[in-house]
Amino acid sequence: MKHVIIDQQGKAQLYFLLIVFINLTIFSLIVTGVVIGIKGYISDTRSVYTSITCCESICSTCFFTLHTIATILPWVCIVILFVGICAAIYKALYIPYRNNSLIHSLPSLSIECYPKLKNIAHRMHFHNQLVLLDNSELRYAFTSGLWKPKVYISLGLCFYLTRKELQAVLLHEAQHKKNKDPLKLFIIQILYALNFFLPINHYLLDQFSSASEKAADDSAVNVSREPIELASALVKICKSNQTAALYPFVSYFKGQNVTEDRVRRLLEPQMPPPDLFKVYLYSSSFLSLFIATILFLSLFYKFLLPAYAPDCAAKTCHIVRCGQS
Ligand SMILES: [Zn+2]
Numbered sequence: 001m002k003h004v005i006i007d008q009q010g011k012a013q014l015y016f017l018l019i020v021f022i023n024l025t026i027f028s029l030i031v032t033g034v035v036i037g038i039k040g041y042i043s044d045t046r047s048v049y050t051s052i053t054c055c056e057s058i059c060s061t062c063f064f065t066l067h068t069i070a071t072i073l074p075w076v077c078i079v080i081l082f083v084g085i086c087a088a089i090y091k092a093l094y095i096p097y098r099n100n101s102l103i104h105s106l107p108s109l110s111i112e113c114y115p116k117l118k119n120i121a122h123r124m125h126f127h128n129q130l131v132l133l134d135n136s137e138l139r140y141a142f143t144s145g146l147w148k149p150k151v152y153i154s155l156g157l158c159f160y161l162t163r164k165e166l167q168a169v170l171l172h173e174a175q176h177k178k179n180k181d182p183l184k185l186f187i188i189q190i191l192y193a194l195n196f197f198l199p200i201n202h203y204l205l206d207q208f209s210s211a212s213e214k215a216a217d218d219s220a221v222n223v224s225r226e227p228i229e230l231a232s233a234l235v236k237i238c239k240s241n242q243t244a245a246l247y248p249f250v251s252y253f254k255g256q257n258v259t260e261d262r263v264r265r266l267l268e269p270q271m272p273p274p275d276l277f278k279v280y281l282y283s284s285s286f287l288s289l290f291i292a293t294i295l296f297l298s299l300f301y302k303f304l305l306p307a308y309a310p311d312c313a314a315k316t317c318h319i320v321r322c323g324q325s
Helices: 002-053 060-064 066-105 115-123 155-160 163-178 181-194 200-224 227-240 256-267 278-299
Strands: 130-133 141-144 150-154
Touching: 002 060, 002 066, 002 181, 002 200, 002 278, 060 066, 066 181, 066 278, 115 130, 115 163, 130 155, 141 163, 141 181, 150 155, 150 163, 155 163, 155 227, 163 181, 163 200, 163 227, 181 200, 200 227, 200 256, 200 278, 227 256
Parallel strands: 130 150
Antiparallel strands: 141 150
16 A cells, blocks of 8 residues: 555645646746846837827727737736736735634634544544534534644534544544645645646646545555545545535545545555546646747747838838828
């Protein structure tokens, strides 16, 4: 089982590094392009304005030249960059605020009040990092916290699960805590907001989430040797289906398909995983590459297009004639 854990953890780590590398590279290239080109964009925009208006009346054909369009595109890139930076700052401030206010709004109990949980936590040497939430109606367990994550479990879930299922859930969450998965997810969400125009991010986030969940499952089974108990707990929690709706930012990724896949591999580990994502991977990669190419061409167009000075005497604008001579 050990190589399986390394395999899923390795995959999660690879997807995380890929997201960071792709997004930081694209962001750096866009910022570099804007910083290098901003003076040129301003002077070109002035020049295009002069060309459009230099024939004493507005030269409408000048609007539709390649040069005019190429002058507008960098400004579109700057707006996209600005929107991305604002969205990333908003996420960076809002997610911790939302998590903190949610957690502080939930009353907690000492785990001493619930002997079943206390015994499991003590055996796992986990009692200092576990918070029992005083809510017997809702059933949820999650890991939250960026620097020192803690595992939160509701009283309702403790009542709902058997002892072995509860242990399996705690072992699963302990792995998220050990891997600092909430911090990684936070970084990914900021990068996702920063480069919101890249469809590949959605694919990579799905794959990272799925691999992290499977790595946590494998770690739990490696300790407990009880895959059926974890599968049973997963099905019960999925049927309750409360965590994701109530706590979208503290809860971890919980798609129905991913849960089905996790239960399947817990019950039938020898079965090969379904190969559902190839079309998704190819289409999102192609679209992201296309968008990135358009953005870079827009920012570095000056190196590709010849410069034309407006010629009012000849009534030409970027080699097209304006009106009647
Ligand atoms: Zn999980």
